[in-house]
Amino acid sequence: MTTLAQHTQSPVTSGADLELSGISKRFASFSAVENLDLLVPAGTFFALLGPSGCGKSTTLRMIAGLEAPSEGSILIGGQDVTALPSHRREVNTVFQSYALFPHLSVLENVAFGLKRKKDKQAIDKARTGLELVELAHLANRKPAQLSGGQQQRVALARALVNRPQVLLLDEPLGALDMKLRRQMQLELKKIQTEVGLTFIHVTHDQEEAMTMADVVAVMNGGRIEQMGPPRELYELPRTAFVANFLGKSNLMRGTVSAVTDGMLSVEVVGRTILLPAERAVQTEGDVVVGVRPEKITIDRNPVDGQNQLTGTVVDVSFTGTTTEYLVDVAQIGLIGTFTQNRGQQPAAEGDTVFLGWEAEHSFGLAGDERVDAGVES
Amino acid sequence: MSVDLRSKDELRAEKRKNRTGIFLITPGLLVLALFFALPVVILLAMSLYSKPPGAEVGEFVPGLQFSNYATVLSAYWPELLRSFWFALISTVLALLIGFPMAYLVAVRLREKTLLQGILLVLLIAPFFSSFILRTQAWKQILADEGFVAQTLKFIAILPADGHLTATPFAVVAGLTYNFLPFMVLPIYANLGRLDTRLLEASGDLYASPITSFAKITLPMSAPGVFAGTLLTFIPAAGDYVNSALLGNNRDTTMIGQVIDSRFFKIIDYPGAAALSFVLMVSILILVTIYIRRFGTEELM
């Protein structure tokens, strides 16, 4: 794949900062987004992650100018664009349905935006854009004659050639099959690095968000629950929704009984779980303690780890690279964990097992959280 | 009670957007109001005009003479009933002939693009060779001295002193003929979208071809059948070209002919208007019952 920089005279301009301040959007019968603040630095690959109906698409449409916010303002590169109609914003979108113009050829589709901007080299630039997505040989086809993956790439080229300050991606990989999806994820990330634009990617696929984005914002009920680099979000979720929606978590209700050297002792029905104070949202009273499944060691014999539980295996499922266990711990409930398949099988259904993990892997959430928030049913 | 959560500004913006819509529809609606709705009201008013004693032919004064209706109805109820009866038979015949045509072109010939195209053209092209010319052609084809009548007489299907023209048969055949494309085209449009894999699936689920037809093809083409029957019945009921050219005797006179001659030959405007109004209202009532009974949203 050739780099776009080779084809353009001007140096690669990176995108612009995007700032949403106090954005709300209310429709006739419901409120989609409530008082949202967001700052996306220029050149960032930013993912807006959330379940359907969380307001992420509405947010995207407001940035694109397809929807006007009820309150608040939108700034791109420091300039207030709230009142600017869609066609005058330096923002382009790759739509979920691609929205390719069926009556125009692939090349005409890609040149559409440039022509509207009266760019004299519209056709040349469109060809270059098609080369970037490796579809130059299909320039004269109609969109209906392309496969889903090809259509997706045309939609991407159509948005990219305009060199927008901000590029919006509205679940653009949703319609592709798993294999193509992985491939497109890598390509998208590569293109973004090359052109240095600000990408805002809306998705409900947490794996997609984590593999592609520099920064992920998890949205729920019209608000942002937590925002940060994917690893940070995964390792230290601050709400039960994030803990459950981004990967899986074991969450247990307890009460802080002591604080020693920055370490909280949490009483969970008669057992003590250790939790570093800096990894807890609150350090006193009722809390919810969590731990990711892969942090837990499981064996028939006693295991290492500052935190220990015992229980009975109620379910074992083999997934190829790993084996997943569901362990029933008396009065606490089901705890999930898994082991890499390296020959040995540490436990079978009905076995009494020991579970252990280090205190530094625990995280603490507010005591009034619903432990099943964000669990995908 | 639902409260609109949007601000006043937003509601105003929506109103502004909808102003474009009002701009788009106003000219057309104005034409319909001035030259459809208003004329119907005038027609209604005219149907109640009365003729002052000693007035000249064609001279009437505005009034509320409801007896006009009784007068024309008592004189012309057979023609009115006959119109609906002929229209009904023609519609049923057109459906029986038109459905296989539409099915043949839309489904059977789906793979044979060229033949499908040719037949489709043949379906549309007759519109351009004047329908009166075609009706007149039927009259000559079916004429007493014509080939068809002579042959039928020769093989004794038709008695020696029988006629084909100037019979209810000729009028109904003409009506069926003239409105056939209006039946076929909507059904064709519907069957064209029929996914034949559904029929395979139905066959796979133990349905015989006849059952598949009854349970899949027919229900899925219902909106087309519905539109086609209306587009055939309504103009057929008001038509008078067929009855005038192919019939033109007491057994075939339809209400359209009566209205035409009341207007232009007898110059009885109130009578003609009253009959027109009766025709319009009866068709509306029939159509409403039909829509209530079988209707689909798609027609609107």
Add this chain to the structure above:
Amino acid sequence: MKQKIGRWLIPVIGGAAFIYLLVPIAYIFVFSFNDGGRANLQWQRFTLDNWMNPCGAPAVCQSLVHSLQIGTVATVIATVLGTGIAIGLVRYKFRFRKLTDVLIILPLATPEVVLGASLLAQFLNLGWELGYGTIVIAHVVFCMSFVIVTVRARVSSLDSRLEEAAADLYASPAAAFWKVTFPLLLPGIIAAALLSFAMSFDDFIITNFNSGAFQTFPKFIYVSATRGIPAQANVIGSAMFIVALLVVVTGQVISYRKKRQLENS
């Protein structure tokens, strides 16, 4: 056995129906070559004179020109106004929607004789002279409902996200309409216009009520029918049929070629 009957039944009935549809046209075509004098009722002998001199019979060509003129003008007006209403109804909200719907559908449910009679009542009332203008108005009214219904179906099936995509790609509302919406509606608009022209060109009943002494082609034939229709009318009817055939066939060949070309590129 049952299945075999089913297989043959549809092509047989369908084929017979097509013959039924074409018999009078064949008759018109054959008799356009008849040297039958003024009446053209009985076959006399073959001649090309009628085709060489289609305007030979008095008033035939005059009435044809009138019909073509009225068809064109009424179609343009009905298509423009009807398309506006179709787009407005699907894309915008306003009050009196139900009433508007009724106003559009009602002309379709009104027999021509009533439409003609009511318009005549209107024109008599206004004291307008019947002729070219009144015919055009009458044709616009009954064509418009067909245009609205046809184009509206097209507008409803149009993906409004395409317009959003256009706006997103720097197209002003006007540019989005002319570059995206309009080209996508065009096949529907053309179909509506063709239908409109055919209906106007072929209309007799409504025209008869509102034309006064003005002659159109269908009216000319109807009036001549009692005395016998000159063979030149057959020539014109056949020619119109052939022209329509050629136009549609050419259109299909072009679109077929285009498709093939795109597939091979």
